[in-house]
Amino acid sequence: MQNFTPVSALLGGALIGLSAFILLRFNGRIAGISSIMNGLFTTSGPNRYWRMTFLLGLMLGATIWQWSVPTSLPLRQNYPLPLIIAGGFLVGFGTRIGSGCTSGHGICGLALLSRRSIAATLTFMASGILTVYLIRHVLQVLS
C-alpha cells in the first residue's frame, strides 16, 4: 500500500463525477467514454460534433494537467505490445457488446442504480482482477 494516494484519487474522482453531472444536466447525455468514442465514427451531424468536442476536451484536460505538473505523469515504457494490441481489442469489443465501460456502467450507471450497470461493473472488476492475478502470479509474465 506504499503507493496509496487517497486525496488525489478522491479529488480526481469528484471531477469525473462533476463532468458526468454536467453532461447529463445540460446536454442530457451519459458520460460513457466507450460509447462516445464509438459514436465518433458511427454518428453524423450534431450527434457527432458533441462527441468530437467532448473527446477534444478530454485530451485538453489531460494536457492542461501535464503542463501544470510535468512530473506527475510517468509514462510506461516497454510494456509488451502484443498485450496492448490484444487487450485493446478486447476492451473495444467487450465494451460494445456489453454496452459500456468503467465510466458508463461504473459511474453513470451505478449513480442511476441501474441493475445492468451494477452487474456489468461487478463482472468487469472480477475479470480484471482475475486477469491480473493470472498474468502476475500464476503465469508470472510481468512483475
Add this chain to the structure above:
Amino acid sequence: MMKLVFALFAGVIFGLGLTISQMTNPDKVLSFLDIAGNWDPSLALVMVGALAVAVAGFRWTRQHEKPVFGSRFHITLKTTLDKPLLAGAGLFGIGWGMTGYCPGPAFASLALGNQEAVIMVTSIYAGFWAAGLLQEKY
C-alpha cells in the same frame, strides 16, 4: 452551440479528473487490480469520489423533465441482465487487466505523448468495428 460548449467543458473536467486521479497511469490501474500483490486501493476512491458527486447531481437532474439544452435525457431504460451484457463486461475486464487502460484514460493519454496509447486506442477501435460487424449479423 451551447451543447458543444458544455460538451467541451465536461470533457476538460473529465480529462483533469482522469489525470489528477492517475487513472491515466496504467501501472497504477494494474496495481489496483492486483489484490494479491502490492495492492493500491486508490482507484476505489476515484469511484467513491465520482459516485458521491454523480449520485447527488443525477438525483437533482432527474427532478427536471429535460436537460437545459436538448429535448430529453438519453438514458437507456433496459433492465434485463442478458448474455451480451455479461459476456461483454467479462471480456472488457480481461482487456483492462491485460493493459491497465479502460477507454477514457486510453483516449486522454493520446495527448500525453505515450506511444502505447496510440496503439491501445487503435486496437479499441478494431474491437468496436468487430463488435459492430457481429451485432449487424445477429
